[in-house]
Amino acid sequence: MRKWKIFGKNFTVSNKGLTYFIGICSSPNNLANNTAIIQKENNSSYVLGKLDQVNFVRGDNWILLTYRNGDPYKNICNNSTRSASIMFVCGQNRTDPTVLQAHTDTDQHCDYMFELQVSEMCPAVEKNKKLSGGAIFLIIFFSIAIAYLVIGAVFMHIKHGARGLEHIPNFEMWRKLGNSAADGCDFCCRCERSSPRAGYFLDESGPDMRDDDILSP
Structure with a gap:
């Protein structure tokens, strides 16, 4: 994940009157208390998970990052602590995470789920090579x-x-x-060039002649 361009970035998402501040392996708004995700509703805010309580699961084409040990519920969800998961999938739209599941007055889930598209997770596509x-x-x-x-x-x-x-x-x-x-x-x-045989000399203006013929009277 450190090779991803979104590693260490913060996102702000609004959905159904709720605002979420999400950090990807970092604390949003530069908080120093290991907070990973914060939910704000009117004048109330809740921690949905912390950086020191992480669960990491990887599939064939997805990665699920879960932050645990958030603020506890009161009188609901068995008073358990809040947790939030981020599902990383292949995609080119990484502007903001999408809220897939949240605890609201009408839909009371105990866990939160976000989806974020990551281009680095997409399989490499070979470019068509043109013939020269x-x-x-x-x-x-x-x-x-x-x-x-x-x-x-x-x-x-x-x-x-x-x-x-x-x-x-x-x-x-x-x-x-x-x-x-x-x-x-x-x-x-x-x-290689042909050389005259023994007893002959090369005369370009006429035929080869023996030495004996030259010395004879």
């Missing part, structure tokens, strides 16, 4: 290439009775293109 231009180009390219090969292979098999590598459409053209590319790569990337 390069990815779209590759998808289109490979789709066209696969369609070309499949349709061409079927055509070559049915029309010309092709076998083996002959199923590849325009096979001769692709083979010549591959050989030309290999020759060009070999020409550009070759590091």
Whole structure:
């Protein structure tokens, strides 16, 4: 809960003529007596729970925080002490808590219940990732290439009775293109140069000649 943005904040809620001052793990109005929730009605005020008397229950998608040991009732609810619970649920509206249950003259509950929406409790939603231009180009390219090969292979098999590598459409053209590319790569990337053999010298203007031929009369 310490990671929540509402941790340590105070809320003021009015409902049916009653006003509630609620602290989330803190005392409302900077009180120093461990008070967690205060109820005010006309000129009367009651403590509904204290910070040192807490019960914490967690479910799959909710958390229930209960403050106990508030002011005792008089002649009702077996003179028990007041208690109030805050139900934290997933939601984006965290302006004010909602009063779900309260003790009134017409609806005499002995416990109070509030609900507060917390965005941090909502499951993470993955954002739709858009494909980049390069990815779209590759998808289109490979789709066209696969369609070309499949349709061409079927055509070559049915029309010309092709076998083996002959199923590849325009096979001769692709083979010549591959050989030309290999020759060009070999020409550009070759590091070694041919050296003259023993007994010969390299003459760019004419054929190689043996030393014996040069020394002969």
